[in-house]
Amino acid sequence: MSEQLTIAMPKGRIFDEAAELLRQAGYRLPDAFDDSRKLIVEAPEANMKFFLAKPTDVPTYVEHGVADIGVAGKDVMLEDERDVYEVLDLNISACYLAVASLPGQTPSTIAPKVASKYPKTAAKYFKEQGEQVEVIKLNGSIELAPLVGLADRIVDIVSTGGTLRENGLVETEEVVHITSRLIVNPVSYRVKDEAIEEMVERLASVVEGDAE
Template sequence: MKEMLTIAMPKGRIFDEAVELLRQAGFNLPPEFEDSRKLIIDVEQEQFRFILAKPMDVPTYVEHGVADLGIAGKDVMLEEERDVYELLDLKISACYLAVAGLPNTKMNDVAPKVASKYPNVAAAYFREQGEQVEIIKLNGSIELAPIIGLSDRIVDIVSTGKTLVENGLVEYERIADITSRLIVNPVSYRTKDERISEIVDKLTDVIHGVRS
């Protein structure tokens, strides 16, 4: 009998693309899987238990061992810096982290402020640039910050750039390319290595276009 694995995943775009990837890799997920409103979904035929979580919480669940595996954006991995292993770049949900603000504006020379829901990433980036800034943590609608005068710049995820344009903002610097990653709890990686390796191998074949 297969060994039960618990996988933490975020709802939304990553979830939809990850489910499709798992199906392409040969894992039998039921057709109604995406429509469930449950936060924990068991797929007995594959011996999978899925925990549906907020994106920022996925690495926490994996680090503390309540999930063996997780699927998380590289943005979350950079921000959270959890004690997990990154096994595979799944090449899904591609986007990037960028610095943006109102057009033709300079950073405040006296007390520059940067708003972001990625305060650690933002602080590290501006530190590397030799700029001392005040970081303001926001949880949503980051684009509002420069418009209402809360900050000089924002650091946020950009997919198409449409949201920036619609809010009258421009991109100033690109920080990092982002895709979703398969992560694992270090203990699970040792104790359930055979099952985890099987999953990694099947996903790798799909990502690289290998057909059995």
């Protein structure tokens, strides 16, 4: 039997979708994991162990070798440069980063303020547009910033746009399309190359088949 693979994943939708991809790729995972509160989930028949972490922490577990493999959103990968290999676009949990503001909002200063959970990505985007802005990092409830005058615009993840509409904001620009990616620890890729390459090939076959 090949060595056990340890896999870091976010809880919730991404975990469910990634686990289903693994099942479609022929890995014998439980139909449902019994206790969603567990942070470590065993899948002995597939010879896998899952670590459930916050989305922004997944690349850290992989970079430091605690997990061989991870599933991370492209938004996280763009914001924080990590020493990991991005080996496959899983094409799950699709969404996008967008700029939004109040309707008819005009910048309050020469260097308007932009609030975001993704300050590096936001700053890079506006620089590429030739626009000078002041980026304010927030960790949650980004939509609140324009409503209380903290920022003129926001850069945030958009899935359906419902949260923006509920708070009276309108999307003005799309920054980048986001999907979840399979990432690998460089040392694990050398030490467990057969098991990892097999997983990448099997998942790629499923992903490419779904895309047809």
